[in-house]
Each structure stands twice: as structure tokens, then as C-alpha cells.
Amino acid sequence: MARRLRGDGLPIKIGPFWINLRSIIPDLLRHIAFFYAQYETAESERFIDFHITLKNSGGLRRWVKPQANFLLDEYAPFKPLPYVHAFAMFEWGLNWCIATTAHHYLIVHAAVLEKGGQGIIMPGTPGSGKSTLCAAMSLRGWRLLSDEMALLDPVSRAITPVPRPVSLKNDSIGVIRRFSAGAEMGPAAKDTAKGTVAHLRPSLLSIQKASITCRPHAIVFPKYESESRTNLVKKAKNRALMEIQENAFNTHILGKEGFDAAKSLIDGCPNYSLQYSSLEDALITIERILDDAEVTA
Amino acid sequence: MIAPLLLQVLKSPEAVAGFTATEWDLLVRQAKAANLLAHLHVVFMDRGLEKAIPEKPGLHFKAAHKIARRSVLAVRWEVSQLQEALHSLAIPIVLLKGAAYVMAELPISRGRLFHDIDILVPRSALEEVEKRLMGWGWRTTHASAYDQRYYRTWMHEIPPMKQIRRQTVLDIHHSILPLTARLKPDPKKLLSQAVNFEGEGDLYWLCDVDMILHSATHLFHDGELEHGLRDLVDIAELLRHFATRDGFWQALCDRAEEMDLVRPLVYGLRYVDILLGVEVPDEAKAWMREGMPGRLLVAVMDSLFLRALQPDHASCNRWGTGLARWMLFVRSHYLRMPLKLLIPHLIRKAFTDDEEAAVPREVQRFIANNNP
Numbered sequence: 001m002a003r004r005l006r007g008d009g010l011p012i013k014i015g016p017f018w019i020n021l022r023s024i025i026p027d028l029l030r031h032i033a034f035f036y037a038q039y040e041t042a043e044s045e046r047f048i049d050f051h052i053t054l055k056n057s058g059g060l061r062r063w064v065k066p067q068a069n070f071l072l073d074e075y076a077p078f079k080p081l082p083y084v085h086a087f088a089m090f091e092w093g094l095n096w097c098i099a100t101t102a103h104h105y106l107i108v109h110a111a112v113l114e115k116g117g118q119g120i121i122m123p124g125t126p127g128s129g130k131s132t133l134c135a136a137m138s139l140r141g142w143r144l145l146s147d148e149m150a151l152l153d154p155v156s157r158a159i160t161p162v163p164r165p166v167s168l169k170n171d172s173i174g175v176i177r178r179f180s181a182g183a184e185m186g187p188a189a190k191d192t193a194k195g196t197v198a199h200l201r202p203s204l205l206s207i208q209k210a211s212i213t214c215r216p217h218a219i220v221f222p223k224y225e226s227e228s229r230t231n232l233v234k235k236a237k238n239r240a241l242m243e244i245q246e247n248a249f250n251t252h253i254l255g256k257e258g259f260d261a262a263k264s265l266i267d268g269c270p271n272y273s274l275q276y277s278s279l280e281d282a283l284i285t286i287e288r289i290l291d292d293a294e295v296t297a
Numbered sequence: 298m299i300a301p302l303l304l305q306v307l308k309s310p311e312a313v314a315g316f317t318a319t320e321w322d323l324l325v326r327q328a329k330a331a332n333l334l335a336h337l338h339v340v341f342m343d344r345g346l347e348k349a350i351p352e353k354p355g356l357h358f359k360a361a362h363k364i365a366r367r368s369v370l371a372v373r374w375e376v377s378q379l380q381e382a383l384h385s386l387a388i389p390i391v392l393l394k395g396a397a398y399v400m401a402e403l404p405i406s407r408g409r410l411f412h413d414i415d416i417l418v419p420r421s422a423l424e425e426v427e428k429r430l431m432g433w434g435w436r437t438t439h440a441s442a443y444d445q446r447y448y449r450t451w452m453h454e455i456p457p458m459k460q461i462r463r464q465t466v467l468d469i470h471h472s473i474l475p476l477t478a479r480l481k482p483d484p485k486k487l488l489s490q491a492v493n494f495e496g497e498g499d500l501y502w503l504c505d506v507d508m509i510l511h512s513a514t515h516l517f518h519d520g521e522l523e524h525g526l527r528d529l530v531d532i533a534e535l536l537r538h539f540a541t542r543d544g545f546w547q548a549l550c551d552r553a554e555e556m557d558l559v560r561p562l563v564y565g566l567r568y569v570d571i572l573l574g575v576e577v578p579d580e581a582k583a584w585m586r587e588g589m590p591g592r593l594l595v596a597v598m599d600s601l602f603l604r605a606l607q608p609d610h611a612s613c614n615r616w617g618t619g620l621a622r623w624m625l626f627v628r629s630h631y632l633r634m635p636l637k638l639l640i641p642h643l644i645r646k647a648f649t650d651d652e653e654a655a656v657p658r659e660v661q662r663f664i665a666n667n668n669p
Contacts, residue, residue: 018353047318047353051326073326074611103360253363255370 001037002029009051011042015151015162015210017098018046023054023086025068027187031087034186035165035199038207050097054086072097081192088189088197091167095148098162099249105151105160106254106261109247112145112159113137118217118290119159121150121265123247126194129224129276132172135200136279137286139180144206145214149249154261157268158213163206165199173198179279218289219244219271222282230281232274232289240271300572301613303327307530308574310340314349321354323612330610332410332527334361339408365408372399372411375465379414380500382433386425389501391417391491393470393511397502398531405534413457413466417503419488420471423455427469434461443645451477451634473511474518477634482514482556505539506552513565514558518632522605522622526572529606533569546581559588568602601625 004010006029009022014036023029053071057080067080070093077096081089099107110123111134120137124130131147138144145161152159165186168176173196176183188198221235221243244262245251251258272289276282302324305312316324328334338358341350350358376396383390391397393415398406418426439445439456448456453472459465472484491501503511512535516528539545553562563585569575577585589595604621607613630639 045319045322047322047325047351049353049357074330101357101360103363104356253367255367 005029012036013040016160017049019050019052020048021052025054025086028054028086028090035201038204054090085189085192088192103250103253106154106258107249108150110150111147112150113142114214115142119214121216121219122222128222130222131168132175133222135166135176136179144202154257160213161210163202163210168198170195216269218269221273223275225275226277228275228277230276230285232272232285235271235273237266241266301327301608303608304572310344325354325357327608327610331608334358335365336408338362365410368410369399372396375414382429384499388422389499391501393417401502404538405531413468415468417470423471430458436461451475473514475633480557482558506549509535510558513561517561517564518629522625523609525606526608532565533573533575536575546578550584563588
């Protein structure tokens with residue numbers, strides 16, 4: 001694996017996308033070995049959606065304070081980052097590739113998990129506790145479709161999985177370690193633009209089922225509030241529609257098609273706000289959403 | 298040498314019918330680097346080739362086309378805002394390049410991205426136009442006194458203006474070449490032949506032959522040839538669209554002579570013929586031979602342009618591509634102004650590099666969406 005990454009690159013299938021990844025950066029090679037060993041790879045040449053290279057930025061920098069540069073084919077969309085952030089840069093960079101290209105979906109900044117064929121979409125602004133809740137659910141038998149982006153088919157409303165390592169920030173890292181002894185985490189990158197970042201490995205089942213789409217059953221807008229009681233309330237549809245669009249990456253490209261997709265999503269399933277501080281209680285509440293068509297707590 | 302895949306496909310789109318997965322892979326990469334993905338989508342649809350495109354590469358073409366469609370809407374909106382700001386001045390506003398292609402509803406506007414808006418106004422109206430635009434939220438972008446003077450005394454445009462709310466950039470020209478350039482096209486002649494739909498409203502664009510001359514002048518005087526192929530495709534598509542009218546080629550060649558733009562047109566026609574397979578009739582070819590530089594210079598220019606106009610992708614680079622682009626960059630500056638002006642200017646620019654880093658809008662949006 002490392003040999004191919006260092007050479008012509010390794011084609012990896014991530015959700016519906018084939019990427020070809022090349023890098024010699026040791027931290028990134030370890031990241032790929034730890035998180036992507038179970039993913040489908042290709043031996044023969046094939047059509048690749050994203051040719052991604054992470055390389056040292058050149059010059060004296062290489063010896064003094066080495067930096068990593070993210071390239072989509074030959075184009076560098078970002079400024080270089082410190083070497084030790086290379087794996088976080090890969091994950092963010094891949095998000096960017098998808099968000100700027102996959103316009104056959106409405107792409108919503110949201111975690112998506114599924115149980116018994118029923119999907120829960122959790123859109124989240126930073127600080128909402130979306131990723132923490134997503135990590136906890138994936139450690140309790142939910143199938144992870146994505147911790148970052150819901151790929152919604154505008155017509156069928158099916159969600160296409162793109163399971164990736166769950167990105168956890170700052171305090172969430174310790175919270176998830178304490179939540180489950182089974183949490184398999186990669187190393188932490190400190191002092192990134194988002195603070196300390198570490199990733200949680202998705203379950204093998206999530207990776208194996210990556211080609212199976214799911215139907216949205218409910219939309220839950222999480223809101224972490226320390227010391228608060230768990231409180232699930234129905235959310236007004238107009239408010240939910242606004243927030244879905246604010247959290248979408250490509251409404252400006254899709255225009256009316258995107259608006260219609262968001263509206264049909266909101267109309268098609270119940271919408272809730274979930275205030276929580278205890279992960280255990282929040283999980284129980286979300287399980288109950290699956291049982292009933294409409295619940296309040 | 299075998300032509301890059303993208304050029305083969307631009308020349309004969311039907312070639313994609315037998316493409317393997319790796320050929321599609323390379324085509325998408327080259328087209329993306331050359332900013333021609335959306336254009337290829339339009340070409341494939343026009344030729345009824347949608348069935349020949351496998352699903353996965355097809356998604357990349359369609360996505361680029363969606364972006365291009367939004368880009369057209371954005372241009373229309375921007376032009377409407379501009380019109381609102383300027384209509385009370387009662388002067389003709391002549392749209393150039395992309396904005397003109399959109400408003401004139403030319404086929405080339407369907408698969409193209411648009412960045413800045415370019416307009417041409419009479420030089421005598423510049424002050425009024427600038428003042429009016431300031432009132433409507435446009436601000437000059439080059440703050441330094443040197444840059445202001447550079448543009449205003451030597452260039453064919455005033456410093457670009459940026460709309461403070463929409464962050465869109467407007468280039469206001471009073472001519473199509475710098476005042477210091479060796480060729481001297483008369484902007485009054487361009488303005489006098491400008492056209493619009495049914496003579497209604499105050500929005501105009503250049504007449505068909507002038508549109509092509511401007512496009513060629515821009516490409517063969519512009520120093521940045523990384524997007525040269527995209528610009529060459531513009532010229533090719535304009536020619537294919539306009540050449541159907543009677544007497545077009547004669548009118549084009551006559552106008553080039555009248556406007557002192559023979560060389561740019563000769564080069565433009567030469568390279569759309571060689572690289573993109575545009576059919577140039579024999580009379581026009583005979584005219585080109587008269588306007589062509591000597592055989593030695595043609596050989597040199599061929600060796601430079603046939604390298605520099607390739608897709609800007611590593612798979613298309615051969616020995617000397619980077620050098621060719623650099624030499625043409627130098628040439629463009631030499632054509633823009635006499636050396637006694639140019640050398641002090643370049644020395645000064647070398648020490649004050651204040652260009653703000655250009656971050657694409659998608660990246661800005663992504664960063665904004667991902668940061669608290």
C-alpha cells in the first residue's frame with residue numbers, strides 16, 4: 001500500500017468516488033494505513049474522479065519547517081499547512097473536491113447514520129455537537145454514511161454514503177475516548193485551524209455497505225448545551241428549510257433544483273431540534289425517533 | 298508528435314466514441330486544467346454524443362455545465378446592475394468578451410465561465426462613468442499612486458473596479474490595446490460599429506468582425522497563456538458561428554487592415570486552423586500569406602505558440618513549454634510599451650508585489666462553511 005502511494009498512486013474507492021492518492025509524507029501514509037486499509041482499491045487503470053497528491057512544499061522549507069501541499073491533479077486550492085497536519089489536510093481537501101464537483105447531489109453539511117434501513121440526517125453548524133453525536137452513534141451499531149456531508153439525490157431523495165474517518169475536535173476527542181473503550185482513534189493534530197483534530201475509524205460494516213443508499217427517516221438538528229436536559233422538539237418546516245439551505249455547499253450552483261430538493265427532503269420527513277448534554281440520553285431519544293413516526297421528549 | 302487528447306477531441310468530437318476509461322480520465326483532467334469541461338459538455342450534446350460518454354466522466358462534464366449555467370445568470374445580473382447604474386448617463390455601454398457573448402446570446406456563452414465584466418466606453422465619458430459607478434458601490438482596486446498613474450497614463454483601461462457588496466470585478470476600457478502599444482486600433486471605429494438587438498436600449502457589443510479581432514488581439518497580446526487554449530476556442534467558436542453570413546471573410550480581413558490589427562488576426566486564424574481544425578477559406582489564406590511575417594519569424598512563433606496554446610496540464614507539456622510561455626509573456630510586454638517605459642516599470646513591479654492572493658470563490662465558501 002505504502003509503496004503504491006509513494007509511486008504512481010493508489011486508487012481507493014471512497015463512497016461513490018474513486019480517488020488516486022499519491023504521497024510520501026509519513027504521517028499521511030500512517031493515516032491511510034490505519035483508516036483506509038479496508039476500502040476497495042484498484043489494481044488496473046480506471047477512471048478516477050480525483051487525482052490527489054500531498055507533497056512537500058519545495059525550497060528551503062523542506063529542511064526548516066516542512067509543509068504539506070494539497071494538489072487536485074496539478075492545482076493547489078489551499079495554502080500549505082505544517083507537515084504534521086497533512087492527514088487533516090487530506091480529509092479537508094477531499095471534502096472540498098466533493099463539494100465543488102459532485103453537483104448531481106444536493107450536498108448538505110450534515111452527518112448521516114442509518115439503522116434498520118432508516119436514515120437520520122443531522123445538519124450541524126460548528127459547535128453543535130454533530131460530530132460527537134455522530135461518533136457516539138456509530139459506536140453503538142449505527143451505520144455511518146458520512147460525518148460531514150449528506151449526498152442527497154435531488155429526485156429520489158436517497159442518500160449516497162461516503163463513509164470516512166469521523167473528524168473530532170478538541171474536547172470531543174476525550175469525550176469519545178471515555179464514551180467507548182472500543183473507539184479506534186488516530187493520532188491528534190494539534191494547533192490546526194480548528195484546534196486539535198483526531199479521527200475515529202468507522203465500523204467495518206459502514207465501509208462494506210458503502211454502496212447501499214438509504215432513505216431519510218428524520219432530520220435532527222443537534223445542539224449541545226452543557227448541563228442541559230435532553231430535549232427533543234419538533235422544528236418548524238420553514239425554519240428547517242432555511243437551515244438546510246444554509247448548511248448546503250452547492251445551493252448557489254443548483255439554484256431551483258437545489259431548493260426543490262431541500263424542500264422535498266423537509267416535506268418528506270419529520271424535523272426535530274435536539275438539545276443535549278448526555279450522549280447516552282441523546283442516543284435513547286434518537287432510537288425512539290426510529291420507533292415512532294412522530295415523537296417528542 | 299501526437300496532439301494531446303483534448304485537442305484531438307476539440308478537432309473531432311466523434312473521436313470519443315471508442316475511448317477507454319484511462320482516455321476519459323486524461324481527457325477530463327486536461328479539459329479541467331484548460332477550463333474547457335463545460336464547453337466539451339455543450340459540444341457533446343450538440344453532436345448527439347451523450348450516449349458515448351460513460352456515466353462517471355459524464356458527471357464531471359455535467360457538473361461543470363451546471364456551474365457554467367449559473368455563471369451566465371450571474372453575468373446577466375451583473376450587467377443589469379451596471380445598466381441601472383449607468384443608464385442615466387445616456388452613453389452607449391459596449392460589453393466586451395464574455396459579457397458580450399452572454400448578452401448577444403452567442404453559442405460560445407453556453408459552456409463558459411465568466412470572471413470579470415469588461416466594458417468599453419468613449420474615453421471622454423470615463424470620468425462620468427467612474428463617478429457614477431462609485432455612487433453605486435464600485436471602488437477602484439489599485440490603491441497605490443504608482444498603479445493609478447500606470448493605468449491612467451499608459452493603459453487602455455482604468456484600474457479595475459470592484460463592487461463592494463458582490464465582490465465582482467469590472468474592467469472599464471476606453472480602447473482595446475494600451476496607449477503605448479505599437480498597433481494603434483482606433484476605439485472610435487469600434488464604437489461606431491457596435492450593435493445590439495433591434496437597436497434598443499443602451500447596451501451594445503462589438504459587431505461580429507470586431508468581436509473576433511478583439512478576441513484575437515487579446516490572446517496574441519496577452520502575456521498569460523495558461524488559458525490561451527480557452528481563448529483560442531472562443532475565437533474558433535465565434536468564427537464558426539459568424540462565418541455563415543455572405544462576405545464574412547472578406548469583411549473580416551478588410552476590417553483587420555482598417556483597424557491596424559492584421560498580425561493578431563493572422564495568428565488567430567493560423568492557430569485555430571492548425572490546432573482546432575477551423576476551416577479557413579482559400580481567399581482568407583491568401584490574405585494571411587500577405588500579412589504573415591517572414592518565414593523565419595513564422596517558424597519561431599509557431600514553435601512558441603504551438604507549445605503555449607496547449608492545455609495547461611503536465612501531460613501536454615513537452616520540452617520548452619514553460620520557456621515558450623515565459624518568452625511570450627516577455628513578448629507581450631514588449632508589444633505593450635516601448636522599452637524605455639517597460640524596463641523601469643518591470644523593475645518597480647519586481648520590488649512591490651502587492652497582488653492579493655487570489656482565492657477561488659468555491660474555496661472561500663468552503664472555508665467559510667467550515668470555520669466557526
